[in-house]
Amino acid sequence: MSDYCTLAVANPFQSPVLYVPETTSTMITARKLAEEGYPSGTIIRTDRQTAGKGRMPLRSWESPVRESLLCTIILRMPMPTGFTLRVGLAVAQTIDTFLPSAFTTKIKWPNDILSWSFNPKHADQSGKKIAGILCEAEGSFGSPHSILYAGVGINLFQTRFPSTISHKATSIALLNQTPPSCDAVMERYLHFLHESLDVASWQESISEKLVYRGETILFQAGDPEHKTDIEGIIEGIGPSGELIVSPTEQSKSKAEEVGIRCDDTGLLHLWSGEIPYPE
Numbered sequence: 001m002s003d004y005c006t007l008a009v010a011n012p013f014q015s016p017v018l019y020v021p022e023t024t025s026t027m028i029t030a031r032k033l034a035e036e037g038y039p040s041g042t043i044i045r046t047d048r049q050t051a052g053k054g055r056m057p058l059r060s061w062e063s064p065v066r067e068s069l070l071c072t073i074i075l076r077m078p079m080p081t082g083f084t085l086r087v088g089l090a091v092a093q094t095i096d097t098f099l100p101s102a103f104t105t106k107i108k109w110p111n112d113i114l115s116w117s118f119n120p121k122h123a124d125q126s127g128k129k130i131a132g133i134l135c136e137a138e139g140s141f142g143s144p145h146s147i148l149y150a151g152v153g154i155n156l157f158q159t160r161f162p163s164t165i166s167h168k169a170t171s172i173a174l175l176n177q178t179p180p181s182c183d184a185v186m187e188r189y190l191h192f193l194h195e196s197l198d199v200a201s202w203q204e205s206i207s208e209k210l211v212y213r214g215e216t217i218l219f220q221a222g223d224p225e226h227k228t229d230i231e232g233i234i235e236g237i238g239p240s241g242e243l244i245v246s247p248t249e250q251s252k253s254k255a256e257e258v259g260i261r262c263d264d265t266g267l268l269h270l271w272s273g274e275i276p277y278p279e
Helices: 026-035 083-097 120-125 182-196 202-209 249-257
Strands: 017-023 043-049 068-076 104-108 112-116 129-138 147-155 216-221 228-237 243-247 268-270
Touching: 017 026, 026 043, 026 068, 026 129, 026 147, 043 182, 068 182, 083 104, 083 112, 083 129, 083 147, 083 182, 083 202, 104 202, 147 182, 202 228, 216 243, 228 249, 228 268, 243 249
Parallel strands: 017 043
Antiparallel strands: 043 068, 068 147, 104 112, 112 129, 129 147, 216 228, 228 243, 243 268
């Protein structure tokens, strides 16, 4: 306990809220805390990660010191259906709390949160990544002894980004001139996460926030090394959290070539891959 400070942040999981100024990644630290026996609902926050992890092995999560909310929560429970998306819903709802009325958030399947505005005058800050999620698990699927880890990075105080990502990244500070504190954001996140893990209507709530729903998109199925481009209309989220796409005839054939087949209604249920950001 001596390595960590305990924060005065309300936690509906009734577990410690810990802080360390710097760590390799909060995901790695959370795993160590779990090994030490910390209870379900324990969350660790840091100001700086020296080895932040992204969803893919070659991707990292980089953030200047004290400009993002960087945290991971330990959950000792069987994995709920759509776990990563439920965490994403909680993050999106959290950010919505602190945005002006001209903005909201959208969920970019599977694990990014985007800023969004229907007002053309805010187009320069719409559709940009404002948060990311990384979920990992220990134990077999459905086991009551599973340990889940939900890592979150929310862009909070950044007022500029490197030129390589400035076209696709934003922060709460760029949308709200008086951004909240990290602790205030984390407290709201814990509130919404506690709710989203139990809510029965998670699928509908996520589908409502799903970016590009009803639009034709290019989806890169599979992993980055063996991706298959699929064009089609996003229909929503399936019962297990998969992305449902109505493919073009050409894409249907391409999907079948790599073993992805349509259901009886002609829809694809996609379990891995991503919608690429515009360059």
